Amino acid sequence: MMGMQQSPQSSLFYIGINIDKRVRCNHPLRRVKQLIDFDFAYNEVKERYGTNGNVSVPPPVILKLMLLLIFYNVRSERELMDTLPERIDWLWFLGYDLDSEIPNHSVLSKARKKWGIEIFQSFFERIVLQCVEACLVDGRKIFIDSSLVDANASNNSVIDIRNLKHQLRKNYKKLEDRLEDKSESTNPSLTYEKKNNRYISSTDPDAAIVNRGKPKLSYQVHRAVDERSEIITATEATAGDINEAHLMIPLIEQHKMTTGATANTVVADSKYGTIENFLSCHDRGIHAHIPDLREAAVKRTAKLNIFSEDHFLYDTERDVYHCPAGNVLKPKSLHVSRQSRDYAARKKVCAVCQLREQCTQNKTGRTIKRHLRQEELDKMRETSRSSKAKRDIKTRQHLMERSFAKSTRYGFDEARWRGLWRMRIQEYLTCAIQNIQVMINHVLKPKKSAVAVAIAIKASTGRILFVLIEAISGVFGRQHYHYESFFLKSLMHIKFKLKTQLQKTYLGNSPWRPDPEFTGLRQTSINEEEWDKA
Ligand code: SF4
Numbered sequence: 001m002m003g004m005q006q007s008p009q010s011s012l013f014y015i016g017i018n019i020d021k022r023v024r025c026n027h028p029l030r031r032v033k034q035l036i037d038f039d040f041a042y043n044e045v046k047e048r049y050g051t052n053g054n055v056s057v058p059p060p061v062i063l064k065l066m067l068l069l070i071f072y073n074v075r076s077e078r079e080l081m082d083t084l085p086e087r088i089d090w091l092w093f094l095g096y097d098l099d100s101e102i103p104n105h106s107v108l109s110k111a112r113k114k115w116g117i118e119i120f121q122s123f124f125e126r127i128v129l130q131c132v133e134a135c136l137v138d139g140r141k142i143f144i145d146s147s148l149v150d151a152n153a154s155n156n157s158v159i160d161i162r163n164l165k166h167q168l169r170k171n172y173k174k175l176e177d178r179l180e181d182k183s184e185s186t187n188p189s190l191t192y193e194k195k196n197n198r199y200i201s202s203t204d205p206d207a208a209i210v211n212r213g214k215p216k217l218s219y220q221v222h223r224a225v226d227e228r229s230e231i232i233t234a235t236e237a238t239a240g241d242i243n244e245a246h247l248m249i250p251l252i253e254q255h256k257m258t259t260g261a262t263a264n265t266v267v268a269d270s271k272y273g274t275i276e277n278f279l280s281c282h283d284r285g286i287h288a289h290i291p292d293l294r295e296a297a298v299k300r301t302a303k304l305n306i307f308s309e310d311h312f313l314y315d316t317e318r319d320v321y322h323c324p325a326g327n328v329l330k331p332k333s334l335h336v337s338r339q340s341r342d343y344a345a346r347k348k349v350c351a352v353c354q355l356r357e358q359c360t361q362n363k364t365g366r367t368i369k370r371h372l373r374q375e376e377l378d379k380m381r382e383t384s385r386s387s388k389a390k391r392d393i394k395t396r397q398h399l400m401e402r403s404f405a406k407s408t409r410y411g412f413d414e415a416r417w418r419g420l421w422r423m424r425i426q427e428y429l430t431c432a433i434q435n436i437q438v439m440i441n442h443v444l445k446p447k448k449s450a451v452a453v454a455i456a457i458k459a460s461t462g463r464i465l466f467v468l469i470e471a472i473s474g475v476f477g478r479q480h481y482h483y484e485s486f487f488l489k490s491l492m493h494i495k496f497k498l499k500t501q502l503q504k505t506y507l508g509n510s511p512w513r514p515d516p517e518f519t520g521l522r523q524t525s526i527n528e529e530e531w532d533k534a
Contacts, residue, residue: 138228139261145400151207151217206420208241289389
């Protein structure tokens with residue numbers, strides 16, 4: 001019989017409703033709640049609250065609300081609060097009941113201003129630490145890259161600061177107020193000077209105009225990702241026009257601080273291949289798998305159709321270069337800021353040289369630049385051209401693209417709020433969520449690690465070989481061939497060698513231990529001589 005739906009009538013009383021039972025057991029928020037402790041927020045921000053006055057929304061709840069905002073990519077805080085009473089899973093995650101009072105949306109912006117970025121940084125670092133404890137971070141090899149994020153401001157808000165100073169309008173006053181507001185909430189140690197200070201946005205003065213096809217107000221986020229499970233171990237946000245190469249060493253330092261592990265290999269694209277970065281890596285004992293910026297200079301020289309620097313031989317003892325015409329280029333001038341020295345032949349010598357056209361277009365002759373630490377630089381560049389480095393550089397492309405692509409799910413490509421310090425908060429939350437996702441996949445759904453799989457395959461191969469040899473020796477042993485003594489002896493010898501190898505490889509240091517019955521490992525007391533006697 002067909003059922004007919006009754007006209008809707010809300011019940012006055014619901015008895016025995018348990019929100020916990022309404023949230024499915026594999027709900028992602030249930031896993032987040034299971035893994036992450038939000039109560040640390042009480043301690044982190046207790047100094048920022050007074051002892052009298054209105055009682056605030058508990059800090060862990062505010063942090064969870066911000067997490068929901070990014071996790072579900074909700075457009076605004078107002079929308080989050082409007083949707084909250086309709087979402088049982090969100091209510092359950094926040095520890096609310098069906099009839100709990102929903103906080104006002106302004107609670108979140110007030111909390112951000114009151115707390116600053118430290119608590120969000122601490123949240124991100126705690127998640128990284130949990131990933132380290134769950135063996136999701138190897139720490140030895142990191143991949144570095146950056147990406148642009150659109151600022152929450154229109155291009156129409158950009159003004160030329162030089163004209164502005166003469167205007168002295170009300171808007172200028174407002175802008176100055178906003179600039180002052182910025183300095184209160186920004187940690188000066190984390191500030192990187194914007195390159196273009198002439199054109200600023202009156203809506204978001206921290207954002208910078210970046211022209212990549214089309215001029216746009218942008219921020220830039222920089223990340224270091226660990227190789228093993230693609231955990232983001234370090235992150236930083238800056239104005240869009242900052243040179244990403246300057247962020248490489250701070251990211252390496254941050255990686256060390258968050259994971260406690262020192263990276264021995266850093267992989268990045270050619271924008272990071274500056275002399276400073278190569279030398280800094282050399283001083284830290286880090287392999288820099290970075291395409292060298294010098295290769296671009298070599299290509300430029302090739303276009304000019306003149307001798308490359310490789311045609312000039314350096315004489316270490318005399319500290320001079322020998323040019324293709326056999327003349328000597330002596331040290332000429334020292335550039336302290338660039339830490340390099342120019343080498344040149346005498347002007348007269350170059351002027352009458354027959355190879356001049358192939359060597360230089362400069363009227364004063366050819367000059368070769370040499371860094372004061374050229375040997376170390378050459379060593380680092382050599383490493384960056386190895387096959388291992390090339391493989392890593394190829395891997396980096398996909399790995400970093402994947403990391404940034406995953407972030408777009410959380411609204412990463414657009415700044416939610418205005419100001420650099422708020423951009424940093426957004427980035428810390430986004431990275432924390434991405435790491436939590438990896439943790440959920442690996443910790444709650446453990447997979448066989450690649451190493452365990454490799455060991456198991458190796459072990460199985462060894463076991464199969466052992467069984468085969470045992471079977472062959474058994475067959476020949478029963479059939480009494482006239483050459484049995486020699487053949488069986490050889491088989492027994494191979495069997496013994498294989499058994500010893502199995503014993504060495506797998507006993508004690510492997511998750512897999514061979515079955516003693518199966519491999520004959522019980523007879524460990526027997527030695528090679530006894531086998532030979534047999
Ligand atoms: S132009 Fe000057 S540096 Fe170049 S090959 Fe001739 S002498 Fe040597």
